[in-house]
Amino acid sequence: MSHDLVAISANWEHLSGHYKLLNTIGEGTYAKMKWGQHIPTGTEVAVKIVKQQGFANLHRLLLREVSRLKALQHLNIVQLSEVIDNEEPFFLIMEHMSGGNVLDYLKTHGCKKAKEAQGVFRQLVPAMHYCHQRGIAHRELKLQNVLFNSKMNAKIADFGFSTKFSASKLSTICGSPFYAALELFLGHESDGPAVDTWRLGVMLYGVVPGTLPFKGSTWRQLGQQVLQGKYAIPFFLSLKWKTSKKN
Known part of the structure:
Protein backbone atom coordinates (compact mmCIF):
# COMPACT_ATOMS: atom_id res chain seq x y z
CA MET A 1 0.00 0.00 0.00
CA SER A 2 1.28 3.47 -0.85
CA HIS A 3 2.29 5.55 2.16
CA ASP A 4 0.06 8.34 0.86
CA LEU A 5 -2.87 5.99 1.38
CA VAL A 6 -2.00 4.82 4.90
CA ALA A 7 -5.29 4.44 6.71
CA ILE A 8 -5.76 5.83 10.21
CA SER A 9 -8.52 4.17 12.22
CA ALA A 10 -9.46 4.66 15.84
CA ASN A 11 -11.11 1.60 17.32
CA TRP A 12 -10.37 -1.91 18.56
CA GLU A 13 -13.29 -3.30 16.57
CA HIS A 14 -11.55 -2.30 13.35
CA LEU A 15 -8.44 -4.27 14.36
CA SER A 16 -10.31 -7.42 15.37
CA GLY A 17 -12.54 -7.22 12.31
CA HIS A 18 -9.69 -6.90 9.82
CA TYR A 19 -6.68 -8.61 11.41
CA LYS A 20 -6.05 -11.94 13.10
CA LEU A 21 -3.30 -11.73 15.71
CA LEU A 22 -0.99 -14.75 15.92
CA ASN A 23 2.37 -15.37 17.59
CA THR A 24 4.43 -12.76 19.43
CA ILE A 25 7.63 -12.15 17.45
CA GLY A 26 9.23 -9.50 19.63
CA GLU A 27 8.74 -7.53 22.82
CA GLY A 28 10.33 -4.40 24.26
CA THR A 29 9.85 -1.97 27.12
CA TYR A 30 6.64 -0.43 25.84
CA ALA A 31 5.74 -2.38 22.70
CA LYS A 32 4.98 -5.90 21.57
CA MET A 33 5.28 -7.08 17.97
CA LYS A 34 2.90 -9.77 16.79
CA TRP A 35 2.70 -11.75 13.60
CA GLY A 36 -0.74 -11.22 12.10
CA GLN A 37 -2.89 -11.80 9.08
CA HIS A 38 -5.06 -9.37 7.15
CA ILE A 39 -8.35 -11.29 7.13
CA PRO A 40 -9.83 -10.04 3.82
CA THR A 41 -6.69 -10.79 1.77
CA GLY A 42 -4.74 -13.33 3.84
CA THR A 43 -1.65 -11.10 3.68
CA GLU A 44 0.85 -11.61 6.50
CA VAL A 45 1.57 -8.48 8.52
CA ALA A 46 3.42 -7.38 11.63
CA VAL A 47 1.31 -5.64 14.26
CA LYS A 48 3.17 -3.35 16.65
CA ILE A 49 1.10 -2.97 19.82
CA VAL A 50 2.21 -0.04 21.95
CA LYS A 51 1.04 0.56 25.51
CA GLN A 52 1.38 4.27 26.17
CA GLN A 53 0.31 4.43 29.81
CA GLY A 54 3.19 5.41 32.07
CA PHE A 55 5.47 6.57 29.25
CA ALA A 56 5.56 10.35 28.88
CA ASN A 57 5.80 11.72 25.33
CA LEU A 58 5.41 8.24 23.83
CA HIS A 59 2.40 9.24 21.74
CA ARG A 60 4.45 12.06 20.23
CA LEU A 61 7.21 9.60 19.29
CA LEU A 62 4.66 7.26 17.73
CA LEU A 63 3.16 10.02 15.62
CA ARG A 64 6.69 10.99 14.57
CA GLU A 65 7.39 7.43 13.46
CA VAL A 66 4.13 7.33 11.51
CA SER A 67 4.94 10.64 9.84
CA ARG A 68 8.41 9.46 8.79
CA LEU A 69 7.22 6.10 7.46
CA LYS A 70 4.44 7.76 5.47
CA ALA A 71 7.02 10.08 3.89
CA LEU A 72 9.54 7.35 3.00
CA GLN A 73 9.00 4.90 0.17
CA HIS A 74 12.06 2.75 -0.39
CA LEU A 75 12.59 -0.96 -0.99
CA ASN A 76 14.89 -1.17 2.03
CA ILE A 77 12.70 0.66 4.53
CA VAL A 78 9.94 -1.27 6.31
CA GLN A 79 6.54 -0.36 4.89
CA LEU A 80 3.65 0.94 6.99
CA SER A 81 0.15 0.00 5.81
CA GLU A 82 -2.22 1.16 8.54
CA VAL A 83 -2.38 3.00 11.86
CA ILE A 84 -5.01 2.32 14.51
CA ASP A 85 -4.77 5.29 16.85
CA ASN A 86 -6.64 3.85 19.79
CA GLU A 87 -6.22 5.71 23.08
CA GLU A 88 -4.72 2.58 24.61
CA PRO A 89 -3.05 0.74 23.02
CA PHE A 90 -1.72 2.20 19.74
CA PHE A 91 -1.36 -0.12 16.72
CA LEU A 92 0.98 0.07 13.73
CA ILE A 93 0.28 -2.41 10.93
CA MET A 94 3.47 -3.04 8.97
CA GLU A 95 4.90 -5.48 6.47
CA HIS A 96 5.88 -8.79 8.03
CA MET A 97 9.66 -9.29 8.14
CA SER A 98 9.86 -13.04 8.69
CA GLY A 99 13.67 -13.16 8.80
Missing part, protein backbone atom coordinates in the same frame (compact mmCIF):
# COMPACT_ATOMS: atom_id res chain seq x y z
CA GLY A 100 13.83 -11.25 12.10
CA ASN A 101 16.40 -8.63 13.02
CA VAL A 102 20.12 -8.76 12.30
CA LEU A 103 21.16 -9.22 15.93
CA ASP A 104 18.92 -12.26 16.40
CA TYR A 105 20.16 -13.64 13.08
CA LEU A 106 23.77 -13.38 14.26
CA LYS A 107 22.92 -15.09 17.55
CA THR A 108 21.25 -17.98 15.73
CA HIS A 109 23.42 -18.39 12.63
CA GLY A 110 26.72 -16.85 13.66
CA CYS A 111 28.55 -13.92 12.11
CA LYS A 112 28.38 -13.22 8.40
CA LYS A 113 31.25 -13.49 5.97
CA ALA A 114 32.68 -10.20 4.77
CA LYS A 115 31.14 -10.63 1.31
CA GLU A 116 27.70 -11.31 2.82
CA ALA A 117 28.02 -8.24 5.04
CA GLN A 118 28.84 -6.13 2.00
CA GLY A 119 25.64 -7.38 0.36
CA VAL A 120 23.56 -6.27 3.34
CA PHE A 121 25.15 -2.83 3.43
CA ARG A 122 24.68 -2.32 -0.30
CA GLN A 123 21.00 -2.24 0.63
CA LEU A 124 21.25 -0.14 3.80
CA VAL A 125 23.53 2.64 2.56
CA PRO A 126 21.26 3.69 -0.36
CA ALA A 127 18.25 3.56 1.98
CA MET A 128 19.92 5.95 4.42
CA HIS A 129 21.08 8.19 1.58
CA TYR A 130 17.43 8.32 0.46
CA CYS A 131 16.40 9.42 3.98
CA HIS A 132 19.10 12.07 4.15
CA GLN A 133 18.14 13.48 0.76
CA ARG A 134 14.69 14.05 2.27
CA GLY A 135 16.08 15.74 5.36
CA ILE A 136 15.47 12.83 7.75
CA ALA A 137 18.07 11.43 10.15
CA HIS A 138 17.28 8.06 11.76
CA ARG A 139 19.51 8.45 14.88
CA GLU A 140 18.80 4.94 16.20
CA LEU A 141 20.43 2.69 13.63
CA LYS A 142 21.49 -0.54 15.30
CA LEU A 143 21.47 -4.26 14.55
CA GLN A 144 18.06 -4.70 16.18
CA ASN A 145 16.51 -2.09 13.88
CA VAL A 146 17.47 -3.77 10.61
CA LEU A 147 15.11 -6.59 9.63
CA PHE A 148 15.21 -9.36 7.02
CA ASN A 149 12.22 -10.38 4.93
CA SER A 150 11.58 -13.92 3.66
CA LYS A 151 14.11 -13.39 0.84
CA MET A 152 16.73 -12.09 3.31
CA ASN A 153 16.54 -8.56 1.95
CA ALA A 154 17.45 -6.04 4.66
CA LYS A 155 15.14 -3.17 5.63
CA ILE A 156 15.49 -0.35 8.14
CA ALA A 157 12.83 -0.07 10.86
CA ASP A 158 11.94 1.97 13.96
CA PHE A 159 11.93 5.67 13.13
CA GLY A 160 10.73 6.73 16.59
CA PHE A 161 13.89 8.76 17.30
CA SER A 162 14.23 10.12 13.78
CA THR A 163 14.24 13.85 13.19
CA LYS A 164 14.09 16.40 10.42
CA PHE A 165 17.36 18.25 9.98
CA SER A 166 18.53 21.31 8.08
CA ALA A 167 21.73 23.34 8.01
CA SER A 168 21.63 23.70 11.80
CA LYS A 169 23.25 21.11 14.07
CA LEU A 170 21.42 18.69 16.36
CA SER A 171 21.89 18.99 20.12
CA THR A 172 19.89 16.02 21.43
CA ILE A 173 21.60 12.73 22.32
CA CYS A 174 19.42 9.67 21.76
CA GLY A 175 19.68 6.03 20.82
CA SER A 176 21.90 3.19 22.00
CA PRO A 177 25.22 4.50 23.42
CA PHE A 178 27.16 1.58 21.90
CA TYR A 179 26.59 3.12 18.46
CA ALA A 180 27.05 6.76 19.52
CA ALA A 181 29.24 8.96 17.32
CA LEU A 182 32.50 10.58 18.38
CA GLU A 183 31.11 14.13 18.58
CA LEU A 184 28.43 13.06 21.06
CA PHE A 185 31.08 11.89 23.53
CA LEU A 186 32.83 15.23 23.08
CA GLY A 187 29.62 17.05 23.99
CA HIS A 188 29.41 18.73 20.59
CA GLU A 189 26.34 19.36 18.49
CA SER A 190 26.01 16.80 15.73
CA ASP A 191 25.15 16.50 12.07
CA GLY A 192 22.27 14.07 11.46
CA PRO A 193 23.68 12.25 8.41
CA ALA A 194 27.13 12.03 10.00
CA VAL A 195 25.68 10.39 13.13
CA ASP A 196 23.80 7.87 10.97
CA THR A 197 26.94 7.14 8.95
CA TRP A 198 28.94 6.45 12.12
CA ARG A 199 26.21 4.07 13.29
CA LEU A 200 26.31 2.25 9.96
CA GLY A 201 30.06 1.78 10.45
CA VAL A 202 29.55 0.30 13.92
CA MET A 203 26.92 -2.04 12.50
CA LEU A 204 29.19 -3.09 9.63
CA TYR A 205 31.87 -4.03 12.14
CA GLY A 206 29.30 -5.93 14.21
CA VAL A 207 27.93 -8.23 11.52
CA VAL A 208 31.32 -9.76 10.67
CA PRO A 209 32.93 -10.68 14.02
CA GLY A 210 29.51 -10.78 15.70
CA THR A 211 30.39 -8.24 18.37
CA LEU A 212 30.42 -4.45 18.57
CA PRO A 213 33.72 -2.55 18.43
CA PHE A 214 33.28 -0.43 21.56
CA LYS A 215 32.32 -1.85 24.95
CA GLY A 216 31.81 -0.34 28.36
CA SER A 217 29.38 -0.37 31.24
CA THR A 218 29.21 3.43 31.47
CA TRP A 219 29.02 6.37 29.08
CA ARG A 220 32.48 7.45 30.28
CA GLN A 221 34.07 4.06 29.55
CA LEU A 222 32.53 3.94 26.09
CA GLY A 223 33.65 7.49 25.41
CA GLN A 224 37.25 6.70 26.33
CA GLN A 225 37.36 3.83 23.85
CA VAL A 226 35.73 5.85 21.07
CA LEU A 227 37.93 8.90 21.60
CA GLN A 228 41.08 6.76 21.62
CA GLY A 229 39.90 4.71 18.65
CA LYS A 230 40.48 1.48 20.55
CA TYR A 231 38.90 -1.60 19.02
CA ALA A 232 40.19 -5.01 18.02
CA ILE A 233 40.24 -6.27 14.43
CA PRO A 234 39.60 -10.04 14.37
CA PHE A 235 42.48 -12.10 13.02
CA PHE A 236 40.29 -13.90 10.48
CA LEU A 237 39.43 -10.77 8.50
CA SER A 238 41.18 -10.34 5.18
CA LEU A 239 43.89 -7.71 4.78
CA LYS A 240 41.64 -5.82 2.34
CA TRP A 241 38.82 -5.72 4.90
CA LYS A 242 41.15 -4.63 7.71
CA THR A 243 42.50 -1.81 5.56
CA SER A 244 39.00 -0.59 4.68
CA LYS A 245 38.05 -0.55 8.37
CA LYS A 246 41.11 1.45 9.33
CA ASN A 247 40.43 3.98 6.59
Whole structure:
Protein backbone atom coordinates (compact mmCIF):
# COMPACT_ATOMS: atom_id res chain seq x y z
CA MET A 1 0.00 0.00 0.00
CA SER A 2 1.28 3.47 -0.85
CA HIS A 3 2.29 5.55 2.16
CA ASP A 4 0.06 8.34 0.86
CA LEU A 5 -2.87 5.99 1.38
CA VAL A 6 -2.00 4.82 4.90
CA ALA A 7 -5.29 4.44 6.71
CA ILE A 8 -5.76 5.83 10.21
CA SER A 9 -8.52 4.17 12.22
CA ALA A 10 -9.46 4.66 15.84
CA ASN A 11 -11.11 1.60 17.32
CA TRP A 12 -10.37 -1.91 18.56
CA GLU A 13 -13.29 -3.30 16.57
CA HIS A 14 -11.55 -2.30 13.35
CA LEU A 15 -8.44 -4.27 14.36
CA SER A 16 -10.31 -7.42 15.37
CA GLY A 17 -12.54 -7.22 12.31
CA HIS A 18 -9.69 -6.90 9.82
CA TYR A 19 -6.68 -8.61 11.41
CA LYS A 20 -6.05 -11.94 13.10
CA LEU A 21 -3.30 -11.73 15.71
CA LEU A 22 -0.99 -14.75 15.92
CA ASN A 23 2.37 -15.37 17.59
CA THR A 24 4.43 -12.76 19.43
CA ILE A 25 7.63 -12.15 17.45
CA GLY A 26 9.23 -9.50 19.63
CA GLU A 27 8.74 -7.53 22.82
CA GLY A 28 10.33 -4.40 24.26
CA THR A 29 9.85 -1.97 27.12
CA TYR A 30 6.64 -0.43 25.84
CA ALA A 31 5.74 -2.38 22.70
CA LYS A 32 4.98 -5.90 21.57
CA MET A 33 5.28 -7.08 17.97
CA LYS A 34 2.90 -9.77 16.79
CA TRP A 35 2.70 -11.75 13.60
CA GLY A 36 -0.74 -11.22 12.10
CA GLN A 37 -2.89 -11.80 9.08
CA HIS A 38 -5.06 -9.37 7.15
CA ILE A 39 -8.35 -11.29 7.13
CA PRO A 40 -9.83 -10.04 3.82
CA THR A 41 -6.69 -10.79 1.77
CA GLY A 42 -4.74 -13.33 3.84
CA THR A 43 -1.65 -11.10 3.68
CA GLU A 44 0.85 -11.61 6.50
CA VAL A 45 1.57 -8.48 8.52
CA ALA A 46 3.42 -7.38 11.63
CA VAL A 47 1.31 -5.64 14.26
CA LYS A 48 3.17 -3.35 16.65
CA ILE A 49 1.10 -2.97 19.82
CA VAL A 50 2.21 -0.04 21.95
CA LYS A 51 1.04 0.56 25.51
CA GLN A 52 1.38 4.27 26.17
CA GLN A 53 0.31 4.43 29.81
CA GLY A 54 3.19 5.41 32.07
CA PHE A 55 5.47 6.57 29.25
CA ALA A 56 5.56 10.35 28.88
CA ASN A 57 5.80 11.72 25.33
CA LEU A 58 5.41 8.24 23.83
CA HIS A 59 2.40 9.24 21.74
CA ARG A 60 4.45 12.06 20.23
CA LEU A 61 7.21 9.60 19.29
CA LEU A 62 4.66 7.26 17.73
CA LEU A 63 3.16 10.02 15.62
CA ARG A 64 6.69 10.99 14.57
CA GLU A 65 7.39 7.43 13.46
CA VAL A 66 4.13 7.33 11.51
CA SER A 67 4.94 10.64 9.84
CA ARG A 68 8.41 9.46 8.79
CA LEU A 69 7.22 6.10 7.46
CA LYS A 70 4.44 7.76 5.47
CA ALA A 71 7.02 10.08 3.89
CA LEU A 72 9.54 7.35 3.00
CA GLN A 73 9.00 4.90 0.17
CA HIS A 74 12.06 2.75 -0.39
CA LEU A 75 12.59 -0.96 -0.99
CA ASN A 76 14.89 -1.17 2.03
CA ILE A 77 12.70 0.66 4.53
CA VAL A 78 9.94 -1.27 6.31
CA GLN A 79 6.54 -0.36 4.89
CA LEU A 80 3.65 0.94 6.99
CA SER A 81 0.15 0.00 5.81
CA GLU A 82 -2.22 1.16 8.54
CA VAL A 83 -2.38 3.00 11.86
CA ILE A 84 -5.01 2.32 14.51
CA ASP A 85 -4.77 5.29 16.85
CA ASN A 86 -6.64 3.85 19.79
CA GLU A 87 -6.22 5.71 23.08
CA GLU A 88 -4.72 2.58 24.61
CA PRO A 89 -3.05 0.74 23.02
CA PHE A 90 -1.72 2.20 19.74
CA PHE A 91 -1.36 -0.12 16.72
CA LEU A 92 0.98 0.07 13.73
CA ILE A 93 0.28 -2.41 10.93
CA MET A 94 3.47 -3.04 8.97
CA GLU A 95 4.90 -5.48 6.47
CA HIS A 96 5.88 -8.79 8.03
CA MET A 97 9.66 -9.29 8.14
CA SER A 98 9.86 -13.04 8.69
CA GLY A 99 13.67 -13.16 8.80
CA GLY A 100 13.83 -11.25 12.10
CA ASN A 101 16.40 -8.63 13.02
CA VAL A 102 20.12 -8.76 12.30
CA LEU A 103 21.16 -9.22 15.93
CA ASP A 104 18.92 -12.26 16.40
CA TYR A 105 20.16 -13.64 13.08
CA LEU A 106 23.77 -13.38 14.26
CA LYS A 107 22.92 -15.09 17.55
CA THR A 108 21.25 -17.98 15.73
CA HIS A 109 23.42 -18.39 12.63
CA GLY A 110 26.72 -16.85 13.66
CA CYS A 111 28.55 -13.92 12.11
CA LYS A 112 28.38 -13.22 8.40
CA LYS A 113 31.25 -13.49 5.97
CA ALA A 114 32.68 -10.20 4.77
CA LYS A 115 31.14 -10.63 1.31
CA GLU A 116 27.70 -11.31 2.82
CA ALA A 117 28.02 -8.24 5.04
CA GLN A 118 28.84 -6.13 2.00
CA GLY A 119 25.64 -7.38 0.36
CA VAL A 120 23.56 -6.27 3.34
CA PHE A 121 25.15 -2.83 3.43
CA ARG A 122 24.68 -2.32 -0.30
CA GLN A 123 21.00 -2.24 0.63
CA LEU A 124 21.25 -0.14 3.80
CA VAL A 125 23.53 2.64 2.56
CA PRO A 126 21.26 3.69 -0.36
CA ALA A 127 18.25 3.56 1.98
CA MET A 128 19.92 5.95 4.42
CA HIS A 129 21.08 8.19 1.58
CA TYR A 130 17.43 8.32 0.46
CA CYS A 131 16.40 9.42 3.98
CA HIS A 132 19.10 12.07 4.15
CA GLN A 133 18.14 13.48 0.76
CA ARG A 134 14.69 14.05 2.27
CA GLY A 135 16.08 15.74 5.36
CA ILE A 136 15.47 12.83 7.75
CA ALA A 137 18.07 11.43 10.15
CA HIS A 138 17.28 8.06 11.76
CA ARG A 139 19.51 8.45 14.88
CA GLU A 140 18.80 4.94 16.20
CA LEU A 141 20.43 2.69 13.63
CA LYS A 142 21.49 -0.54 15.30
CA LEU A 143 21.47 -4.26 14.55
CA GLN A 144 18.06 -4.70 16.18
CA ASN A 145 16.51 -2.09 13.88
CA VAL A 146 17.47 -3.77 10.61
CA LEU A 147 15.11 -6.59 9.63
CA PHE A 148 15.21 -9.36 7.02
CA ASN A 149 12.22 -10.38 4.93
CA SER A 150 11.58 -13.92 3.66
CA LYS A 151 14.11 -13.39 0.84
CA MET A 152 16.73 -12.09 3.31
CA ASN A 153 16.54 -8.56 1.95
CA ALA A 154 17.45 -6.04 4.66
CA LYS A 155 15.14 -3.17 5.63
CA ILE A 156 15.49 -0.35 8.14
CA ALA A 157 12.83 -0.07 10.86
CA ASP A 158 11.94 1.97 13.96
CA PHE A 159 11.93 5.67 13.13
CA GLY A 160 10.73 6.73 16.59
CA PHE A 161 13.89 8.76 17.30
CA SER A 162 14.23 10.12 13.78
CA THR A 163 14.24 13.85 13.19
CA LYS A 164 14.09 16.40 10.42
CA PHE A 165 17.36 18.25 9.98
CA SER A 166 18.53 21.31 8.08
CA ALA A 167 21.73 23.34 8.01
CA SER A 168 21.63 23.70 11.80
CA LYS A 169 23.25 21.11 14.07
CA LEU A 170 21.42 18.69 16.36
CA SER A 171 21.89 18.99 20.12
CA THR A 172 19.89 16.02 21.43
CA ILE A 173 21.60 12.73 22.32
CA CYS A 174 19.42 9.67 21.76
CA GLY A 175 19.68 6.03 20.82
CA SER A 176 21.90 3.19 22.00
CA PRO A 177 25.22 4.50 23.42
CA PHE A 178 27.16 1.58 21.90
CA TYR A 179 26.59 3.12 18.46
CA ALA A 180 27.05 6.76 19.52
CA ALA A 181 29.24 8.96 17.32
CA LEU A 182 32.50 10.58 18.38
CA GLU A 183 31.11 14.13 18.58
CA LEU A 184 28.43 13.06 21.06
CA PHE A 185 31.08 11.89 23.53
CA LEU A 186 32.83 15.23 23.08
CA GLY A 187 29.62 17.05 23.99
CA HIS A 188 29.41 18.73 20.59
CA GLU A 189 26.34 19.36 18.49
CA SER A 190 26.01 16.80 15.73
CA ASP A 191 25.15 16.50 12.07
CA GLY A 192 22.27 14.07 11.46
CA PRO A 193 23.68 12.25 8.41
CA ALA A 194 27.13 12.03 10.00
CA VAL A 195 25.68 10.39 13.13
CA ASP A 196 23.80 7.87 10.97
CA THR A 197 26.94 7.14 8.95
CA TRP A 198 28.94 6.45 12.12
CA ARG A 199 26.21 4.07 13.29
CA LEU A 200 26.31 2.25 9.96
CA GLY A 201 30.06 1.78 10.45
CA VAL A 202 29.55 0.30 13.92
CA MET A 203 26.92 -2.04 12.50
CA LEU A 204 29.19 -3.09 9.63
CA TYR A 205 31.87 -4.03 12.14
CA GLY A 206 29.30 -5.93 14.21
CA VAL A 207 27.93 -8.23 11.52
CA VAL A 208 31.32 -9.76 10.67
CA PRO A 209 32.93 -10.68 14.02
CA GLY A 210 29.51 -10.78 15.70
CA THR A 211 30.39 -8.24 18.37
CA LEU A 212 30.42 -4.45 18.57
CA PRO A 213 33.72 -2.55 18.43
CA PHE A 214 33.28 -0.43 21.56
CA LYS A 215 32.32 -1.85 24.95
CA GLY A 216 31.81 -0.34 28.36
CA SER A 217 29.38 -0.37 31.24
CA THR A 218 29.21 3.43 31.47
CA TRP A 219 29.02 6.37 29.08
CA ARG A 220 32.48 7.45 30.28
CA GLN A 221 34.07 4.06 29.55
CA LEU A 222 32.53 3.94 26.09
CA GLY A 223 33.65 7.49 25.41
CA GLN A 224 37.25 6.70 26.33
CA GLN A 225 37.36 3.83 23.85
CA VAL A 226 35.73 5.85 21.07
CA LEU A 227 37.93 8.90 21.60
CA GLN A 228 41.08 6.76 21.62
CA GLY A 229 39.90 4.71 18.65
CA LYS A 230 40.48 1.48 20.55
CA TYR A 231 38.90 -1.60 19.02
CA ALA A 232 40.19 -5.01 18.02
CA ILE A 233 40.24 -6.27 14.43
CA PRO A 234 39.60 -10.04 14.37
CA PHE A 235 42.48 -12.10 13.02
CA PHE A 236 40.29 -13.90 10.48
CA LEU A 237 39.43 -10.77 8.50
CA SER A 238 41.18 -10.34 5.18
CA LEU A 239 43.89 -7.71 4.78
CA LYS A 240 41.64 -5.82 2.34
CA TRP A 241 38.82 -5.72 4.90
CA LYS A 242 41.15 -4.63 7.71
CA THR A 243 42.50 -1.81 5.56
CA SER A 244 39.00 -0.59 4.68
CA LYS A 245 38.05 -0.55 8.37
CA LYS A 246 41.11 1.45 9.33
CA ASN A 247 40.43 3.98 6.59
